[in-house]
Amino acid sequence: MNWLMAHRVASIAAATLRRRLDLSEDHYVDVFAGLRRCGLAVMGQDMPSLFGVYLPPAPGRHGGIFLNTTMGEATIRHTAAHELGHAQFGHERCLADGPDPFLGTPRDKWPAEEKQAEAFAAWFLMPIRLVKATLTRLGLDIPREAADVYQLSLHLGTSYRGTLRHLQHLRMVQSQVARGWATVQPARLRARLSGQAEQSPPRVWDLRSLTEGSRLAVEQGDRLIVRAPGLGADPEVTGPAGIRTLSTPYALAPGDGVELDVTAGIDAESTLTLSSHDRTQTWSATLLATPEGHRGLIAPPSRHVLVGPVNGVRQ
Ligand SMILES: [Zn+2]
Structure with missing residues (x-):
């Protein structure tokens, strides 16, 4: 599966799941509200070498998600959405999500399921309607410079690089321009802005x-x-x-x-x-209330599993 196909499939799956979890497309996506409604057991804990883990439901066992709470908020949110993606697609368990899961592996060589989950996370947290509405509030139709991408990422609760990548899929930033902006360190933008x-x-x-x-x-x-x-x-x-x-x-x-x-x-x-x-x-x-530590039980498992392929078939 190539990335283009992964994104096509993921954009639909993410919209479907946001609807099932009753999450708005007009506001900041509250992924933790989604986790509490998703039917999976969700646990936040310190995990030295993993971003997150997804365990699918099995006969007599609820499915579950583990999140590494030592990461920053944008990373935890991204990981949560990534693991929800595995659940929504009905994937087998994902344990490979180490800090930079496939470090050294070119993105094109990632397994199909990881491409799907990554693309899902982007579409789940950054629906096009929300991106457009946020840009309008920033006085923009498309980002004009790296600083615009940085501000957009704050409003969306996503990372600078993740936002920049997704803007290319939304055809709002050309890949050549994005390559230049990707070299800009957010620390430099913060220093310039804050004086x-x-x-x-x-x-x-x-x-x-x-x-x-x-x-x-x-x-x-x-x-x-x-x-x-x-x-x-x-x-x-x-x-x-x-x-x-x-x-x-x-x-x-x-x-x-x-x-x-x-x-x-x-x-x-x-x-x-x-x-x-x-x-x-x-x-x-x-x-909004500032996020808590997310450590401990975030959501107990519930019988009404909302996440997963509608027909129950594992892909
Ligand atoms: Zn994964």
Whole structure:
């Protein structure tokens, strides 16, 4: 199976499963909500040499997914979607998902089932409708530079490289351009954006007027740069505990907006609002609860297995 075919099949399978798990195509894909509904036993644990594991159901046994919780959030999300892909296709167990599963193996030489699961993960987390809607909020029709791909990846909760790869499948970035952008280190983008060459925050959001009203899956340590010149000098910030306004911005000139740090976990979904002093102008966004450690039982097995080929035939 070539990658083109893997993507064709995966795009349909991912849309089908998102529907069965009742996950929206318009918002950030909450893969953990999907895991809780999927009928499989899902466990998060430290696994030194594996990304994830999928064990298919067998007579008298529920199927299950194990996720390595020592990875970053984008990687855990990708792995979860990859293992869901194996389940949805009815594959035999996948244990080969080590950190970079086929290190040294060219992508063209991957086994067919791994190509399918990888393609599935991309389509599951980055449905075209969501990608287009997010680009619109970023004021773009297609990405113009590497920094756009980086911002898109934050909004989608995916990795920079994974997002860049998928944009080629969506025909939004040409492969020659993508090869150039793939050499750009996200650390360089973060340094440029944050105005901090040394010790730039691990993730830097560039938020503007069009991103108002967005739902942001923030993490502890994130920097939020809100460019809202209409709010005047020193806008008032209201939001959950764990959000700290930088008294001396690094990237913005006075009056151009506000820089905020996510210094602690955000317990529950909350609204972040910036208001001008006369309260006539506001900018707001929804901050999703910051992810927990994902360690332990994420979802107990349930009788109603929703994931897998509809006809029950293992492929
Ligand atoms: Zn796999």
